[in-house]
Amino acid sequence: MIVLRGLRAFVVFWVDFIIGDDWTVAATVVAALAGTWGLHHVHAAAWWLLPLAVVIITTISVRRTVRRDARQR
Amino acid sequence: MNGAVLVSTFFAAAIEVIEMVAIVVSVGVARSWRASLVGAAGGLLVLTVLVAVLGTALRDVPLRPVRLVVGALLLVFGLQWFRKGVFRVARDGWSVGQGDEDVDPADVGPDRFDWTGFVLSFKGVSLEGLEVAVIVVAFGTAAHAVGSAVIGAAGAVLVLGLVGATTYRLVARIPRRALQLFVGAMLTTFGTFWSGQGLSVRWPGDELSLAWLAAGYVAVGLLLIPQARRWRDQAGARLGGEHLAGGAVR
Numbered sequence: 001m002i003v004l005r006g007l008r009a010f011v012v013f014w015v016d017f018i019i020g021d022d023w024t025v026a027a028t029v030v031a032a033l034a035g036t037w038g039l040h041h042v043h044a045a046a047w048w049l050l051p052l053a054v055v056i057i058t059t060i061s062v063r064r065t066v067r068r069d070a071r072q073r
Numbered sequence: 074m075n076g077a078v079l080v081s082t083f084f085a086a087a088i089e090v091i092e093m094v095a096i097v098v099s100v101g102v103a104r105s106w107r108a109s110l111v112g113a114a115g116g117l118l119v120l121t122v123l124v125a126v127l128g129t130a131l132r133d134v135p136l137r138p139v140r141l142v143v144g145a146l147l148l149v150f151g152l153q154w155f156r157k158g159v160f161r162v163a164r165d166g167w168s169v170g171q172g173d174e175d176v177d178p179a180d181v182g183p184d185r186f187d188w189t190g191f192v193l194s195f196k197g198v199s200l201e202g203l204e205v206a207v208i209v210v211a212f213g214t215a216a217h218a219v220g221s222a223v224i225g226a227a228g229a230v231l232v233l234g235l236v237g238a239t240t241y242r243l244v245a246r247i248p249r250r251a252l253q254l255f256v257g258a259m260l261t262t263f264g265t266f267w268s269g270q271g272l273s274v275r276w277p278g279d280e281l282s283l284a285w286l287a288a289g290y291v292a293v294g295l296l297l298i299p300q301a302r303r304w305r306d307q308a309g310a311r312l313g314g315e316h317l318a319g320g321a322v323r
Contacts, residue, residue, distance in 0.1 A: 013188055013189075017146070017149075017150055017189060017192065018146065018149050018150070019149075020149075020150075020153040021153075022153075022156075025149065025152050025153065025156070026149045029145065029148055029149050029152070030145075033141075033145060033268060033272065036269065036272050036274060037272050040272055040273055040274060046269075046272070046274050047269060047274045047275065047276050047277060047282075050148075050265045050268065050269055050274075051265055051286060051289065051290075054148075054152065054261060054265060054290065055289075055290075055293050057152070058152065058155060058156050058159070058293065058294075058297070059293075059297060061156045062156050062159050062160055062163075062297055062301050063301070063304055065156070065160050066160060066163070066301050066304045066305045066308065067304065067308045069160075069164070069305070070305050070308035070309050070312060071308070071312065073309075
């Protein structure tokens with residue numbers, strides 16, 4: 001029972017650490033990493049994709065959070 | 074004593090140690106000093122064991138997968154803080170939350186050990202420490218002067234550790250909302266850079282790209298704050314209009 005509780009807490013911690021309150025951010029990071037790997041694999045410049053993905057997903061996520069917050073108030 | 078090896082190891086290690094100290098100080102100020110220092114100690118312990126077990130075989134440790142995993146984890150967590158920082162500064166203003174360990178109850182429960190802070194510091198110290206160890210082994214064995222390389226790297230850790238210890242109070246003066254935004258931008262910067270390195274990306278300017286990445290992310294965060302206020306006002310006006318329209322129909 002204690003082991004199961006510990007295991008559950010461990011899983012919850014990492015899910016919270018990686019996904020947090022917006023799963024689309026983690027999904028975008030994974031997609032951007034895959035895209036970067038793909039670009040590097042075909043010998044194209046790949047450095048720009050991760051920063052661009054960060055800026056886009058931050059903007060989308062902040063906008064979504066602001067609108068959700070305004071609805072809840 | 075090989076002076077050239079000592080000096081070059083000092084400067085090569087200093088770049089990695091700056092990143093290590095920046096993470097430990099930021100996590101300590103923004104979340105919990107206890108968790109940050111325990112995490113840093115844990116990272117050093119793992120590193121010591123690795124160095125003791127592997128010795129000069131450290132040169133053969135594949136750093137790319139380690140950078141990719143640590144970088145990706147820092148990136149997703151840094152992004153959480155970054156966007157929360159932008160959102161909270163836009164909502165509450167810059168001056169909310171000033172103090173050494175004024176941790177948001179939404180982030181860490183009261184009287185609980187901050188495992189997130191621990192993991193952040195642990196990863197930062199173990200990855201950067203591993204890179205310092207590889208530098209020591211590479212520089213030291215190439216010139217047959219491992220002792221000089223060790224002294225150079227230890228000097229970098231000592232000097233920059235002291236800089237971190239003497240300047241953390243300045244960082245602690247920054248209000249928590251602002252700190253969350255800037256630390257989030259910094260963790261996102263390291264996460265972007267390391268995960269890119271893990272995928273063999275060639276960053277323009279190599280390590281210098283940390284500076285332009287950080288500047289770019291902070292600029293985006295600062296631009297997003299007034300924009301988030303406009304989105305909030307637009308959403309409020311729309312919802313107000315819907316309420317009025319609903320009342321008129323009734």
